[in-house]
Amino acid sequence: MTPSRTRAFATCLAFVSLLACAGGDTPPRAPPDGGAPWLTAEPVAFGADGLTPALSIPPFAGESVALWARSEPGTCFAVASLEDAQGRAWVRQREAGPYCTGCEVRTSIAQEEALFVLPSGEGFASHEGFTVRFGLMACETLTPLRTGGAPRLQLAWLPRERIPERGRLSLRFLVSRHSMLQGHPERQRELLERLNDELAEAGLEVTLDAVAELPDAAEETRFWTTELAGLSALRDGAPPALDMTVDVVFAGCLLYDDPFFGPPVPVEGFTPRVGGGAGPASAVFMPGLRCDAFGGGGPAPWPLNAYAKVLAHELGHFLGIYHSVETDGTADLLSDTGELNIMNAHPSRAAARGWSPAQRRQLLSHPWVRPAPRP
Ligand SMILES: [Zn+2]
Known part of the structure:
Protein backbone atom coordinates (compact mmCIF):
# COMPACT_ATOMS: atom_id res chain seq x y z
CA MET A 1 0.00 0.00 0.00
CA THR A 2 1.47 3.33 -0.96
CA PRO A 3 1.54 6.05 1.67
CA SER A 4 -0.75 8.24 -0.38
CA ARG A 5 -3.30 5.54 -0.79
CA THR A 6 -3.04 4.73 2.88
CA ARG A 7 -3.76 8.34 3.64
CA ALA A 8 -6.69 8.47 1.25
CA PHE A 9 -8.13 5.39 2.81
CA ALA A 10 -7.79 6.52 6.34
CA THR A 11 -9.18 9.92 5.45
CA CYS A 12 -12.16 8.21 3.95
CA LEU A 13 -12.68 6.39 7.16
CA ALA A 14 -12.14 9.38 9.30
CA PHE A 15 -15.04 11.13 7.63
CA VAL A 16 -17.42 8.51 6.57
CA SER A 17 -16.41 6.32 8.94
CA LEU A 18 -16.76 3.40 6.79
CA LEU A 19 -15.01 1.56 4.26
CA ALA A 20 -14.80 0.68 1.72
CA CYS A 21 -13.18 -0.43 1.64
CA ALA A 22 -6.77 -24.86 -0.61
CA GLY A 23 -4.85 -26.70 -1.19
CA GLY A 24 -1.86 -28.51 0.25
CA ASP A 25 -2.96 -31.93 1.09
CA THR A 26 -6.27 -30.90 2.56
CA PRO A 27 -9.26 -32.26 0.70
CA PRO A 28 -11.05 -29.76 -1.52
CA ARG A 29 -13.93 -28.10 0.21
CA ALA A 30 -17.17 -27.30 -1.54
CA PRO A 31 -17.87 -23.68 -2.42
CA PRO A 32 -19.92 -21.85 0.19
CA ASP A 33 -23.52 -22.18 -0.92
CA GLY A 34 -24.04 -25.89 -0.98
CA GLY A 35 -26.27 -27.24 -3.66
CA ALA A 36 -25.44 -24.71 -6.35
CA PRO A 37 -23.92 -26.21 -9.48
CA TRP A 38 -20.43 -24.80 -9.10
CA LEU A 39 -17.89 -25.99 -11.66
CA THR A 40 -14.43 -26.69 -10.39
CA ALA A 41 -10.95 -26.59 -11.85
CA GLU A 42 -8.01 -28.75 -10.80
CA PRO A 43 -6.11 -27.07 -7.96
CA VAL A 44 -3.00 -25.19 -9.10
CA ALA A 45 0.10 -23.89 -7.35
CA PHE A 46 1.49 -20.37 -7.21
CA GLY A 47 4.73 -20.46 -9.22
CA ALA A 48 8.13 -18.92 -8.54
CA ASP A 49 6.91 -15.50 -9.66
CA GLY A 50 4.01 -15.67 -7.23
CA LEU A 51 1.52 -16.31 -10.03
CA THR A 52 -0.77 -19.21 -10.81
CA PRO A 53 -0.95 -20.52 -14.36
CA ALA A 54 -3.76 -19.06 -16.48
CA LEU A 55 -7.03 -20.74 -15.59
CA SER A 56 -9.65 -20.96 -18.34
CA ILE A 57 -13.31 -20.37 -17.74
CA PRO A 58 -15.07 -21.75 -20.83
CA PRO A 59 -17.94 -19.94 -22.55
CA PHE A 60 -21.29 -20.36 -20.84
CA ALA A 61 -24.91 -19.45 -21.46
CA GLY A 62 -25.57 -16.71 -18.99
CA GLU A 63 -25.28 -13.10 -17.92
CA SER A 64 -22.71 -13.14 -15.14
CA VAL A 65 -20.33 -15.39 -13.29
CA ALA A 66 -19.09 -15.72 -9.74
CA LEU A 67 -15.63 -17.10 -9.01
CA TRP A 68 -14.79 -18.77 -5.73
CA ALA A 69 -11.10 -19.08 -4.99
CA ARG A 70 -9.54 -20.65 -1.97
CA SER A 71 -5.94 -20.87 -0.91
CA GLU A 72 -4.42 -21.71 2.46
CA PRO A 73 -4.81 -19.99 5.82
CA GLY A 74 -2.56 -16.98 6.09
CA THR A 75 -2.30 -16.60 2.31
CA CYS A 76 -3.41 -13.40 0.59
CA PHE A 77 -3.92 -13.22 -3.15
CA ALA A 78 -5.46 -11.07 -5.85
CA VAL A 79 -6.55 -11.33 -9.46
CA ALA A 80 -3.31 -10.81 -11.41
CA SER A 81 -4.66 -10.99 -14.94
CA LEU A 82 -8.01 -11.26 -16.64
CA GLU A 83 -8.22 -11.69 -20.39
CA ASP A 84 -11.39 -12.13 -22.42
CA ALA A 85 -12.01 -14.42 -25.40
CA GLN A 86 -10.95 -11.65 -27.81
CA GLY A 87 -7.58 -11.37 -26.10
CA ARG A 88 -8.35 -8.07 -24.42
CA ALA A 89 -6.77 -7.63 -21.01
CA TRP A 90 -9.08 -6.27 -18.32
CA VAL A 91 -6.62 -6.83 -15.50
CA ARG A 92 -2.90 -6.69 -16.33
CA GLN A 93 -1.15 -6.94 -12.99
CA ARG A 94 -1.48 -7.02 -9.26
CA GLU A 95 -1.63 -3.61 -7.70
CA ALA A 96 -0.74 -2.64 -4.15
CA GLY A 97 -3.66 -1.85 -1.92
CA PRO A 98 -6.93 -3.39 -0.84
CA TYR A 99 -8.30 -3.39 -4.39
CA CYS A 100 -7.12 -2.63 -7.87
CA THR A 101 -7.71 0.95 -9.03
CA GLY A 102 -6.07 0.70 -12.47
CA CYS A 103 -7.93 -2.41 -13.59
CA GLU A 104 -10.87 -2.30 -15.95
CA VAL A 105 -12.58 -4.99 -13.91
CA ARG A 106 -12.02 -4.14 -10.27
CA THR A 107 -11.64 -6.80 -7.60
CA SER A 108 -10.42 -6.79 -4.01
CA ILE A 109 -7.58 -8.60 -2.28
CA ALA A 110 -8.53 -11.99 -0.88
CA GLN A 111 -7.39 -13.61 2.32
CA GLU A 112 -7.49 -17.41 2.25
CA GLU A 113 -10.79 -17.55 0.40
CA ALA A 114 -13.09 -15.18 -1.50
CA LEU A 115 -15.94 -14.72 -3.92
CA PHE A 116 -15.37 -12.56 -6.99
CA VAL A 117 -18.59 -11.59 -8.71
CA LEU A 118 -17.50 -10.36 -12.11
CA PRO A 119 -19.59 -7.57 -13.56
CA SER A 120 -21.43 -7.91 -16.77
CA GLY A 121 -22.90 -5.35 -19.09
CA GLU A 122 -19.96 -2.95 -18.74
CA GLY A 123 -18.00 -4.25 -21.70
CA PHE A 124 -16.50 -7.39 -20.22
CA ALA A 125 -18.30 -10.28 -21.92
CA SER A 126 -17.62 -13.04 -19.41
CA HIS A 127 -20.01 -15.45 -21.13
CA GLU A 128 -17.65 -15.71 -24.11
CA GLY A 129 -15.10 -17.31 -21.79
CA PHE A 130 -11.94 -15.85 -20.30
CA THR A 131 -8.70 -16.68 -18.57
CA VAL A 132 -7.75 -15.57 -15.09
CA ARG A 133 -4.55 -15.77 -13.07
CA PHE A 134 -4.14 -15.13 -9.40
CA GLY A 135 -1.04 -13.77 -7.67
CA LEU A 136 0.20 -13.85 -4.11
CA MET A 137 0.02 -10.68 -2.02
CA ALA A 138 1.69 -9.85 1.28
CA CYS A 139 -1.10 -9.74 3.87
CA GLU A 140 0.87 -7.31 6.04
CA THR A 141 1.54 -4.68 3.38
CA LEU A 142 -1.02 -5.46 0.64
CA THR A 143 1.77 -5.54 -1.95
CA PRO A 144 2.45 -8.17 -4.65
CA LEU A 145 4.70 -11.06 -3.64
CA ARG A 146 6.99 -12.18 -6.42
CA THR A 147 8.34 -15.22 -4.73
CA GLY A 148 6.86 -18.63 -5.08
CA GLY A 149 5.70 -20.86 -2.39
CA ALA A 150 3.88 -23.98 -1.58
CA PRO A 151 0.39 -22.51 -1.40
CA ARG A 152 -2.11 -23.86 -3.81
CA LEU A 153 -5.29 -22.39 -5.14
CA GLN A 154 -8.59 -24.05 -5.77
CA LEU A 155 -11.02 -22.35 -8.16
CA ALA A 156 -14.70 -22.89 -8.82
CA TRP A 157 -17.12 -20.84 -10.87
CA LEU A 158 -20.84 -20.41 -11.00
CA PRO A 159 -22.43 -18.98 -14.15
CA ARG A 160 -25.71 -17.17 -13.63
CA GLU A 161 -28.04 -17.70 -16.54
CA ARG A 162 -30.09 -14.61 -15.92
CA ILE A 163 -29.71 -11.74 -13.51
CA PRO A 164 -33.09 -11.53 -11.81
CA GLU A 165 -35.19 -8.41 -12.21
CA ARG A 166 -35.91 -8.47 -8.53
ZN1 LIG B 1 -18.43 2.37 2.11
Whole structure:
Protein backbone atom coordinates (compact mmCIF):
# COMPACT_ATOMS: atom_id res chain seq x y z
CA MET A 1 0.00 0.00 0.00
CA THR A 2 1.47 3.33 -0.96
CA PRO A 3 1.54 6.05 1.67
CA SER A 4 -0.75 8.24 -0.38
CA ARG A 5 -3.30 5.54 -0.79
CA THR A 6 -3.04 4.73 2.88
CA ARG A 7 -3.76 8.34 3.64
CA ALA A 8 -6.69 8.47 1.25
CA PHE A 9 -8.13 5.39 2.81
CA ALA A 10 -7.79 6.52 6.34
CA THR A 11 -9.18 9.92 5.45
CA CYS A 12 -12.16 8.21 3.95
CA LEU A 13 -12.68 6.39 7.16
CA ALA A 14 -12.14 9.38 9.30
CA PHE A 15 -15.04 11.13 7.63
CA VAL A 16 -17.42 8.51 6.57
CA SER A 17 -16.41 6.32 8.94
CA LEU A 18 -16.76 3.40 6.79
CA LEU A 19 -15.01 1.56 4.26
CA ALA A 20 -14.80 0.68 1.72
CA CYS A 21 -13.18 -0.43 1.64
CA ALA A 22 -6.77 -24.86 -0.61
CA GLY A 23 -4.85 -26.70 -1.19
CA GLY A 24 -1.86 -28.51 0.25
CA ASP A 25 -2.96 -31.93 1.09
CA THR A 26 -6.27 -30.90 2.56
CA PRO A 27 -9.26 -32.26 0.70
CA PRO A 28 -11.05 -29.76 -1.52
CA ARG A 29 -13.93 -28.10 0.21
CA ALA A 30 -17.17 -27.30 -1.54
CA PRO A 31 -17.87 -23.68 -2.42
CA PRO A 32 -19.92 -21.85 0.19
CA ASP A 33 -23.52 -22.18 -0.92
CA GLY A 34 -24.04 -25.89 -0.98
CA GLY A 35 -26.27 -27.24 -3.66
CA ALA A 36 -25.44 -24.71 -6.35
CA PRO A 37 -23.92 -26.21 -9.48
CA TRP A 38 -20.43 -24.80 -9.10
CA LEU A 39 -17.89 -25.99 -11.66
CA THR A 40 -14.43 -26.69 -10.39
CA ALA A 41 -10.95 -26.59 -11.85
CA GLU A 42 -8.01 -28.75 -10.80
CA PRO A 43 -6.11 -27.07 -7.96
CA VAL A 44 -3.00 -25.19 -9.10
CA ALA A 45 0.10 -23.89 -7.35
CA PHE A 46 1.49 -20.37 -7.21
CA GLY A 47 4.73 -20.46 -9.22
CA ALA A 48 8.13 -18.92 -8.54
CA ASP A 49 6.91 -15.50 -9.66
CA GLY A 50 4.01 -15.67 -7.23
CA LEU A 51 1.52 -16.31 -10.03
CA THR A 52 -0.77 -19.21 -10.81
CA PRO A 53 -0.95 -20.52 -14.36
CA ALA A 54 -3.76 -19.06 -16.48
CA LEU A 55 -7.03 -20.74 -15.59
CA SER A 56 -9.65 -20.96 -18.34
CA ILE A 57 -13.31 -20.37 -17.74
CA PRO A 58 -15.07 -21.75 -20.83
CA PRO A 59 -17.94 -19.94 -22.55
CA PHE A 60 -21.29 -20.36 -20.84
CA ALA A 61 -24.91 -19.45 -21.46
CA GLY A 62 -25.57 -16.71 -18.99
CA GLU A 63 -25.28 -13.10 -17.92
CA SER A 64 -22.71 -13.14 -15.14
CA VAL A 65 -20.33 -15.39 -13.29
CA ALA A 66 -19.09 -15.72 -9.74
CA LEU A 67 -15.63 -17.10 -9.01
CA TRP A 68 -14.79 -18.77 -5.73
CA ALA A 69 -11.10 -19.08 -4.99
CA ARG A 70 -9.54 -20.65 -1.97
CA SER A 71 -5.94 -20.87 -0.91
CA GLU A 72 -4.42 -21.71 2.46
CA PRO A 73 -4.81 -19.99 5.82
CA GLY A 74 -2.56 -16.98 6.09
CA THR A 75 -2.30 -16.60 2.31
CA CYS A 76 -3.41 -13.40 0.59
CA PHE A 77 -3.92 -13.22 -3.15
CA ALA A 78 -5.46 -11.07 -5.85
CA VAL A 79 -6.55 -11.33 -9.46
CA ALA A 80 -3.31 -10.81 -11.41
CA SER A 81 -4.66 -10.99 -14.94
CA LEU A 82 -8.01 -11.26 -16.64
CA GLU A 83 -8.22 -11.69 -20.39
CA ASP A 84 -11.39 -12.13 -22.42
CA ALA A 85 -12.01 -14.42 -25.40
CA GLN A 86 -10.95 -11.65 -27.81
CA GLY A 87 -7.58 -11.37 -26.10
CA ARG A 88 -8.35 -8.07 -24.42
CA ALA A 89 -6.77 -7.63 -21.01
CA TRP A 90 -9.08 -6.27 -18.32
CA VAL A 91 -6.62 -6.83 -15.50
CA ARG A 92 -2.90 -6.69 -16.33
CA GLN A 93 -1.15 -6.94 -12.99
CA ARG A 94 -1.48 -7.02 -9.26
CA GLU A 95 -1.63 -3.61 -7.70
CA ALA A 96 -0.74 -2.64 -4.15
CA GLY A 97 -3.66 -1.85 -1.92
CA PRO A 98 -6.93 -3.39 -0.84
CA TYR A 99 -8.30 -3.39 -4.39
CA CYS A 100 -7.12 -2.63 -7.87
CA THR A 101 -7.71 0.95 -9.03
CA GLY A 102 -6.07 0.70 -12.47
CA CYS A 103 -7.93 -2.41 -13.59
CA GLU A 104 -10.87 -2.30 -15.95
CA VAL A 105 -12.58 -4.99 -13.91
CA ARG A 106 -12.02 -4.14 -10.27
CA THR A 107 -11.64 -6.80 -7.60
CA SER A 108 -10.42 -6.79 -4.01
CA ILE A 109 -7.58 -8.60 -2.28
CA ALA A 110 -8.53 -11.99 -0.88
CA GLN A 111 -7.39 -13.61 2.32
CA GLU A 112 -7.49 -17.41 2.25
CA GLU A 113 -10.79 -17.55 0.40
CA ALA A 114 -13.09 -15.18 -1.50
CA LEU A 115 -15.94 -14.72 -3.92
CA PHE A 116 -15.37 -12.56 -6.99
CA VAL A 117 -18.59 -11.59 -8.71
CA LEU A 118 -17.50 -10.36 -12.11
CA PRO A 119 -19.59 -7.57 -13.56
CA SER A 120 -21.43 -7.91 -16.77
CA GLY A 121 -22.90 -5.35 -19.09
CA GLU A 122 -19.96 -2.95 -18.74
CA GLY A 123 -18.00 -4.25 -21.70
CA PHE A 124 -16.50 -7.39 -20.22
CA ALA A 125 -18.30 -10.28 -21.92
CA SER A 126 -17.62 -13.04 -19.41
CA HIS A 127 -20.01 -15.45 -21.13
CA GLU A 128 -17.65 -15.71 -24.11
CA GLY A 129 -15.10 -17.31 -21.79
CA PHE A 130 -11.94 -15.85 -20.30
CA THR A 131 -8.70 -16.68 -18.57
CA VAL A 132 -7.75 -15.57 -15.09
CA ARG A 133 -4.55 -15.77 -13.07
CA PHE A 134 -4.14 -15.13 -9.40
CA GLY A 135 -1.04 -13.77 -7.67
CA LEU A 136 0.20 -13.85 -4.11
CA MET A 137 0.02 -10.68 -2.02
CA ALA A 138 1.69 -9.85 1.28
CA CYS A 139 -1.10 -9.74 3.87
CA GLU A 140 0.87 -7.31 6.04
CA THR A 141 1.54 -4.68 3.38
CA LEU A 142 -1.02 -5.46 0.64
CA THR A 143 1.77 -5.54 -1.95
CA PRO A 144 2.45 -8.17 -4.65
CA LEU A 145 4.70 -11.06 -3.64
CA ARG A 146 6.99 -12.18 -6.42
CA THR A 147 8.34 -15.22 -4.73
CA GLY A 148 6.86 -18.63 -5.08
CA GLY A 149 5.70 -20.86 -2.39
CA ALA A 150 3.88 -23.98 -1.58
CA PRO A 151 0.39 -22.51 -1.40
CA ARG A 152 -2.11 -23.86 -3.81
CA LEU A 153 -5.29 -22.39 -5.14
CA GLN A 154 -8.59 -24.05 -5.77
CA LEU A 155 -11.02 -22.35 -8.16
CA ALA A 156 -14.70 -22.89 -8.82
CA TRP A 157 -17.12 -20.84 -10.87
CA LEU A 158 -20.84 -20.41 -11.00
CA PRO A 159 -22.43 -18.98 -14.15
CA ARG A 160 -25.71 -17.17 -13.63
CA GLU A 161 -28.04 -17.70 -16.54
CA ARG A 162 -30.09 -14.61 -15.92
CA ILE A 163 -29.71 -11.74 -13.51
CA PRO A 164 -33.09 -11.53 -11.81
CA GLU A 165 -35.19 -8.41 -12.21
CA ARG A 166 -35.91 -8.47 -8.53
CA GLY A 167 -33.98 -10.26 -5.86
CA ARG A 168 -34.33 -11.41 -2.32
CA LEU A 169 -31.49 -11.67 0.17
CA SER A 170 -31.59 -13.46 3.49
CA LEU A 171 -30.15 -11.76 6.59
CA ARG A 172 -29.37 -12.91 10.10
CA PHE A 173 -28.98 -10.36 12.87
CA LEU A 174 -26.33 -11.14 15.48
CA VAL A 175 -27.01 -8.73 18.32
CA SER A 176 -24.57 -7.95 21.12
CA ARG A 177 -25.50 -6.39 24.46
CA HIS A 178 -23.83 -3.18 23.23
CA SER A 179 -26.48 -2.61 20.59
CA MET A 180 -29.65 -0.57 20.86
CA LEU A 181 -31.36 -3.48 19.11
CA GLN A 182 -30.77 -5.95 21.92
CA GLY A 183 -34.00 -6.92 23.63
CA HIS A 184 -36.01 -4.76 21.21
CA PRO A 185 -37.52 -6.93 18.48
CA GLU A 186 -39.77 -4.05 17.44
CA ARG A 187 -36.67 -1.93 16.71
CA GLN A 188 -35.18 -4.79 14.73
CA ARG A 189 -38.33 -5.02 12.64
CA GLU A 190 -38.37 -1.28 12.12
CA LEU A 191 -34.73 -1.31 11.02
CA LEU A 192 -35.58 -4.04 8.53
CA GLU A 193 -38.44 -1.96 7.14
CA ARG A 194 -36.28 1.13 6.73
CA LEU A 195 -33.57 -1.00 5.16
CA ASN A 196 -36.05 -2.33 2.63
CA ASP A 197 -37.10 1.25 1.87
CA GLU A 198 -33.47 2.02 0.99
CA LEU A 199 -33.07 -1.10 -1.14
CA ALA A 200 -36.40 -0.95 -3.00
CA GLU A 201 -34.99 1.12 -5.87
CA ALA A 202 -32.32 -1.52 -6.41
CA GLY A 203 -34.96 -4.22 -6.80
CA LEU A 204 -33.67 -5.97 -3.71
CA GLU A 205 -35.71 -7.13 -0.74
CA VAL A 206 -34.10 -8.41 2.42
CA THR A 207 -35.71 -10.85 4.82
CA LEU A 208 -34.73 -11.41 8.43
CA ASP A 209 -34.46 -15.16 8.76
CA ALA A 210 -32.84 -15.47 12.17
CA VAL A 211 -31.77 -13.40 15.15
CA ALA A 212 -29.21 -14.56 17.70
CA GLU A 213 -27.56 -12.86 20.64
CA LEU A 214 -23.84 -12.40 21.13
CA PRO A 215 -23.53 -12.23 24.92
CA ASP A 216 -19.73 -12.23 24.95
CA ALA A 217 -19.03 -9.68 22.22
CA ALA A 218 -16.14 -7.35 23.03
CA GLU A 219 -16.87 -3.74 23.90
CA GLU A 220 -14.25 -2.59 21.43
CA THR A 221 -12.95 -4.27 18.28
CA ARG A 222 -9.95 -3.13 16.23
CA PHE A 223 -9.38 -4.36 12.71
CA TRP A 224 -7.83 -3.59 9.35
CA THR A 225 -8.12 -4.86 5.76
CA THR A 226 -6.32 -8.12 6.51
CA GLU A 227 -6.40 -8.02 10.34
CA LEU A 228 -9.83 -9.46 10.88
CA ALA A 229 -9.39 -11.77 13.86
CA GLY A 230 -11.19 -9.37 16.21
CA LEU A 231 -14.19 -9.19 13.90
CA SER A 232 -14.23 -12.97 13.44
CA ALA A 233 -14.16 -13.41 17.22
CA LEU A 234 -17.37 -11.41 17.56
CA ARG A 235 -19.25 -14.31 15.99
CA ASP A 236 -17.61 -16.95 18.19
CA GLY A 237 -20.66 -17.59 20.34
CA ALA A 238 -23.13 -17.51 17.46
CA PRO A 239 -24.94 -20.56 16.05
CA PRO A 240 -23.42 -21.87 12.80
CA ALA A 241 -23.80 -19.64 9.74
CA LEU A 242 -26.86 -20.19 7.57
CA ASP A 243 -26.54 -21.00 3.91
CA MET A 244 -26.51 -17.96 1.59
CA THR A 245 -27.41 -15.66 4.47
CA VAL A 246 -25.60 -12.43 5.31
CA ASP A 247 -24.74 -12.04 8.97
CA VAL A 248 -25.19 -8.49 10.22
CA VAL A 249 -23.22 -8.17 13.45
CA PHE A 250 -24.35 -5.43 15.82
CA ALA A 251 -21.15 -5.05 17.79
CA GLY A 252 -19.70 -2.58 20.30
CA CYS A 253 -17.30 0.18 19.27
CA LEU A 254 -15.63 -0.57 15.93
CA LEU A 255 -12.20 0.94 15.24
CA TYR A 256 -10.42 0.79 11.90
CA ASP A 257 -6.76 0.59 12.88
CA ASP A 258 -4.49 1.16 9.90
CA PRO A 259 -0.97 0.08 10.90
CA PHE A 260 0.56 2.55 8.44
CA PHE A 261 -1.43 5.65 9.16
CA GLY A 262 -2.82 7.65 12.00
CA PRO A 263 -4.73 6.73 15.11
CA PRO A 264 -7.59 4.24 14.93
CA VAL A 265 -10.83 5.75 13.65
CA PRO A 266 -14.37 4.75 14.57
CA VAL A 267 -16.54 3.49 11.72
CA GLU A 268 -20.28 3.77 11.13
CA GLY A 269 -20.30 0.38 9.50
CA PHE A 270 -17.75 -2.02 8.02
CA THR A 271 -17.67 -4.76 5.42
CA PRO A 272 -14.30 -6.52 5.41
CA ARG A 273 -14.20 -7.16 1.69
CA VAL A 274 -16.05 -5.69 -1.29
CA GLY A 275 -17.58 -8.91 -2.53
CA GLY A 276 -18.63 -10.90 0.54
CA GLY A 277 -19.70 -14.49 0.91
CA ALA A 278 -16.44 -16.28 1.68
CA GLY A 279 -13.28 -15.76 3.66
CA PRO A 280 -12.58 -14.48 7.16
CA ALA A 281 -15.15 -12.28 8.91
CA SER A 282 -17.44 -12.40 5.90
CA ALA A 283 -20.30 -10.36 7.30
CA VAL A 284 -21.47 -6.78 7.76
CA PHE A 285 -20.48 -5.11 11.02
CA MET A 286 -22.41 -2.25 12.60
CA PRO A 287 -21.31 -0.43 15.75
CA GLY A 288 -23.45 -0.37 18.87
CA LEU A 289 -21.31 1.86 21.06
CA ARG A 290 -19.74 5.18 20.35
CA CYS A 291 -16.02 4.70 20.79
CA ASP A 292 -15.65 7.83 22.88
CA ALA A 293 -18.44 7.04 25.33
CA PHE A 294 -17.15 4.17 27.43
CA GLY A 295 -18.03 3.93 31.07
CA GLY A 296 -21.75 4.41 31.27
CA GLY A 297 -22.50 5.47 27.72
CA GLY A 298 -24.41 2.30 26.96
CA PRO A 299 -25.81 1.44 23.54
CA ALA A 300 -25.78 4.48 21.25
CA PRO A 301 -29.29 5.50 20.16
CA TRP A 302 -28.58 6.00 16.46
CA PRO A 303 -31.56 7.28 14.46
CA LEU A 304 -32.93 4.24 12.63
CA ASN A 305 -33.22 6.04 9.29
CA ALA A 306 -29.55 6.94 9.18
CA TYR A 307 -28.52 3.56 10.57
CA ALA A 308 -30.58 1.77 7.89
CA LYS A 309 -28.95 3.84 5.17
CA VAL A 310 -25.46 2.93 6.34
CA LEU A 311 -26.50 -0.72 6.55
CA ALA A 312 -27.86 -0.59 2.97
CA HIS A 313 -24.52 0.91 1.86
CA GLU A 314 -22.61 -1.88 3.61
CA LEU A 315 -24.80 -4.53 1.97
CA GLY A 316 -23.87 -2.83 -1.31
CA HIS A 317 -20.20 -3.53 -0.51
CA PHE A 318 -21.00 -7.11 0.52
CA LEU A 319 -22.72 -7.65 -2.82
CA GLY A 320 -19.72 -6.27 -4.73
CA ILE A 321 -20.19 -2.53 -5.16
CA TYR A 322 -17.40 0.01 -4.60
CA HIS A 323 -17.86 3.64 -3.62
CA SER A 324 -19.21 5.60 -6.58
CA VAL A 325 -16.23 7.90 -6.05
CA GLU A 326 -13.59 7.08 -3.46
CA THR A 327 -12.30 9.90 -1.30
CA ASP A 328 -9.06 9.89 -3.31
CA GLY A 329 -11.09 10.60 -6.47
CA THR A 330 -11.07 7.07 -7.89
CA ALA A 331 -14.39 6.53 -9.64
CA ASP A 332 -16.09 3.17 -9.82
CA LEU A 333 -16.19 1.46 -13.19
CA LEU A 334 -19.93 1.69 -13.66
CA SER A 335 -20.94 3.97 -16.51
CA ASP A 336 -24.07 5.40 -14.95
CA THR A 337 -23.12 6.28 -11.40
CA GLY A 338 -22.53 9.81 -10.25
CA GLU A 339 -21.16 10.82 -6.92
CA LEU A 340 -24.60 11.43 -5.42
CA ASN A 341 -25.60 7.95 -4.70
CA ILE A 342 -25.97 5.72 -1.67
CA MET A 343 -22.54 4.28 -2.48
CA ASN A 344 -21.05 7.72 -1.96
CA ALA A 345 -18.01 7.46 0.29
CA HIS A 346 -20.04 9.50 2.79
CA PRO A 347 -23.36 7.68 2.92
CA SER A 348 -24.63 9.75 5.84
CA ARG A 349 -24.96 12.81 3.61
CA ALA A 350 -28.53 13.65 2.79
CA ALA A 351 -27.77 13.79 -0.93
CA ALA A 352 -26.24 10.32 -0.94
CA ARG A 353 -29.31 8.42 -2.03
CA GLY A 354 -30.48 5.88 -4.55
CA TRP A 355 -28.95 3.28 -6.83
CA SER A 356 -28.11 3.36 -10.53
CA PRO A 357 -29.18 0.63 -12.99
CA ALA A 358 -25.59 -0.68 -13.19
CA GLN A 359 -25.35 -0.86 -9.41
CA ARG A 360 -28.65 -2.67 -9.35
CA ARG A 361 -27.31 -5.17 -11.87
CA GLN A 362 -24.21 -5.76 -9.80
CA LEU A 363 -26.24 -6.25 -6.60
CA LEU A 364 -28.55 -8.73 -8.20
CA SER A 365 -25.64 -10.68 -9.76
CA HIS A 366 -24.35 -11.92 -6.42
CA PRO A 367 -25.01 -15.66 -6.11
CA TRP A 368 -26.65 -15.25 -2.70
CA VAL A 369 -29.39 -13.07 -4.20
CA ARG A 370 -32.31 -15.28 -5.16
CA PRO A 371 -34.91 -14.33 -7.75
CA ALA A 372 -37.99 -12.74 -6.20
CA PRO A 373 -41.46 -12.34 -7.67
CA ARG A 374 -42.77 -8.88 -8.44
CA PRO A 375 -44.49 -7.37 -5.41
ZN1 LIG B 1 -18.43 2.37 2.11
